[in-house]
Amino acid sequence: MMEFLQLFKALSLAIVFFLFFMLWRLLYSCWILPYRGYQKLRRNGFGGPTPSFPLGNISDMRKKLVINGDSDFGSSKVTHDIHSTVFPYFSRWQKSHGKVFIYWLGTEPFLYIADPEFLRQMSAGVMGKSWGKPNVFKHDREPMFGNGLVMVEGNEWVRHRHVITPAFLPANLKGMASLMVESTTNMLDRWTTLISSGRPEIDVEEEITSTAGEIIAKTSFGISYENGRKVFEKLRNMQITLFKYNRSVGVPFSKFMHLTYTLEAKRLGKEIDDLLLSIITARRNSHVEAPQTDLLGLLLKESHADGLLGKALTTRELVDECKTFFFAGHETTALALTWTLLLLAMNPEWQDQLREEIKEVVGDGGVDVTKLAGLKKMGWVMNEVLRLYAPAPNVQRQARGDIRVDDVTIPDGTNMWIDVVAMNHDMALWGDDVNEFKPERFKDDGLYGGCKHKMGFLPFGFGGRMCVGRNLTMMEYKIVLTLILTRFSFSLSPNYCHSPSILLSLRPTYGLPLILQPL
Numbered sequence: 001m002m003e004f005l006q007l008f009k010a011l012s013l014a015i016v017f018f019l020f021f022m023l024w025r026l027l028y029s030c031w032i033l034p035y036r037g038y039q040k041l042r043r044n045g046f047g048g049p050t051p052s053f054p055l056g057n058i059s060d061m062r063k064k065l066v067i068n069g070d071s072d073f074g075s076s077k078v079t080h081d082i083h084s085t086v087f088p089y090f091s092r093w094q095k096s097h098g099k100v101f102i103y104w105l106g107t108e109p110f111l112y113i114a115d116p117e118f119l120r121q122m123s124a125g126v127m128g129k130s131w132g133k134p135n136v137f138k139h140d141r142e143p144m145f146g147n148g149l150v151m152v153e154g155n156e157w158v159r160h161r162h163v164i165t166p167a168f169l170p171a172n173l174k175g176m177a178s179l180m181v182e183s184t185t186n187m188l189d190r191w192t193t194l195i196s197s198g199r200p201e202i203d204v205e206e207e208i209t210s211t212a213g214e215i216i217a218k219t220s221f222g223i224s225y226e227n228g229r230k231v232f233e234k235l236r237n238m239q240i241t242l243f244k245y246n247r248s249v250g251v252p253f254s255k256f257m258h259l260t261y262t263l264e265a266k267r268l269g270k271e272i273d274d275l276l277l278s279i280i281t282a283r284r285n286s287h288v289e290a291p292q293t294d295l296l297g298l299l300l301k302e303s304h305a306d307g308l309l310g311k312a313l314t315t316r317e318l319v320d321e322c323k324t325f326f327f328a329g330h331e332t333t334a335l336a337l338t339w340t341l342l343l344l345a346m347n348p349e350w351q352d353q354l355r356e357e358i359k360e361v362v363g364d365g366g367v368d369v370t371k372l373a374g375l376k377k378m379g380w381v382m383n384e385v386l387r388l389y390a391p392a393p394n395v396q397r398q399a400r401g402d403i404r405v406d407d408v409t410i411p412d413g414t415n416m417w418i419d420v421v422a423m424n425h426d427m428a429l430w431g432d433d434v435n436e437f438k439p440e441r442f443k444d445d446g447l448y449g450g451c452k453h454k455m456g457f458l459p460f461g462f463g464g465r466m467c468v469g470r471n472l473t474m475m476e477y478k479i480v481l482t483l484i485l486t487r488f489s490f491s492l493s494p495n496y497c498h499s500p501s502i503l504l505s506l507r508p509t510y511g512l513p514l515i516l517q518p519l
């Protein structure tokens with residue numbers, strides 16, 4: 001009996017000690033560590049809105065989102081001055097704290113940056129491989145990107161980027177042009193049928209997003225539209241699950257507070273992985289030479305060559321990269337095209353100018369990829385659209401080591417949120433006409449459009465981690481727009497409701513209904 005009591009005592013003591021230890025760890029990671037970070041940032045002179053525990057500044061951000069979520073918010077009047085609409089809290093905090101300040105997502109500090117000179121100094125000494133991506137997003141978006149190029153860091157990033165970059169070289173992309181023409185022509189034939197059946201009003205956002213999904217499925221893994229659509233639908237559902245609901249990312253235990261969404265995203269992630277895994281395994285095991293016209297074929301080829309150097313990507317890594325291409329690639333390009341159609345519908349003189357250019361450069365025959373570079377005005381239009389309606393509205397980083405900027409230190413572990421929309425709409429950088437559609441601003445300065453700072457226009461990010469898919473985007477953009485403009489003219493439907501909003505990317509909340517007319 002005595003022995004039993006002693007054992008019981010020892011066990012109880014061990015349990016109490018364990019619980020105490022867990023409580024201490026919890027307190028340390030959720031309260032003490034973030035508080036220390038907060039003090040350090042304050043000592044370094046960074047201001048910002050006052051956070052509260054455990055939500056940080058989330059309640060303040062949500063308050064505004066509710067107001068903007070109101071259906072009355074959308075408007076038939078179109079203004080391109082959108083920063084205070086899509087990021088009302090940043091726009092408000094900028095007024096009291098300037099263009100660089102700290103805000104908190106739960107217990108995670110974020111350095112907000114909308115000052116290109118600060119950004120230049122901050123990134124001057126940091127190489128692509130030395131940048132981190134915020135751990136808090138990495139965990140949250142794991143089902144979406146896994147360890148694909150967008151999220152991977154350090155030497156692993158170097159290895160992935162080394163294998164992936166050659167696949168996106170213009171010479172390799174040429175072979176994908178016919179897939180793009182085919183999918184776009186199918187979409188335009190559908191439009192013709194709808195118009196001739198007396199329905200000239202078409203939601204082009206929905207149409208273009210679906211066609212871009214088809215294109216990325218074919219260009220990424222050469223899979224049929226049916227298989228592509230399965231992946232595409234699951235990815236879309238996952239995106240909605242992850243971004244549509246306020247899941248308090250950064251707040252301790254938020255995953256458990258929103259368990260249904262967390263599990264749903266995990267389930268969809270697993271289903272997508274299984275689908276892609278079967279496609280890749282079949283291609284890997286196939287004795288037939290892989291078609292190298294799609295990205296997977298090119299990656300398999302690169303991976304095989306690099307296998308000899310120990311740099312090859314494993315099948316699991318290829319799954320994550322294919323998922324990444326799907327996510328990073330299809331919606332951004334679809335939105336660039338969608339916002340272009342809005343701006344061209346509002347500026348028919350630019351439709352005419354582009355049609356004239358297409359006639360001169362491409363002629364009346366089929367689209368010849370080698371001639372696309374000659375579509376200069378179309379390039380200006382694309383840049384102006386990416387400026388006014390940046391599909392990727394922010395870029396994120398995490399410091400892996402202290403970073404000095406002048407006399408302040410950004411401490412190791414600080415997350416960074418670079419507000420691309422704010423810089424693209426900053427009058428001090430672009431002039432009084434900042435919110436006007438003026439593609440000609442890119443005429444003499446093709447890269448920066450006359451922006452007063454070279455880091456003020458970052459549609460594809462910056463430094464070594466700049467978008468790997470920009471050549472593919474450029475080609476798809478020019479092919480799709482050329483085909484649309486040669487077959488249709490279009491104007492804005494009176495049913496269009498202007499309400500740009502963020503669902504990871506910058507999108508028109510209520511789609512884009514246009515009135516189309518065959519030429």
Ligand code: HEM
Nearest residue numbers: 149150325328329332333336392460461462465467469473
């Ligand atoms: C209009 C179209 C697109 C826009 C606006 C866009 C924008 C961006 C931005 C802002 C970044 C972040 C760069 C950074 O962290 O500094 C990025 C990275 C990336 N993008 Fe794109 N992108 C587009 C199209 C594509 C396409 C078509 C693909 C692939 C099929 C793609 C794949 C990627 C990948 C893999 C990365 C990560 C690169 C790295 O970290 O090394 N993107 N993109």
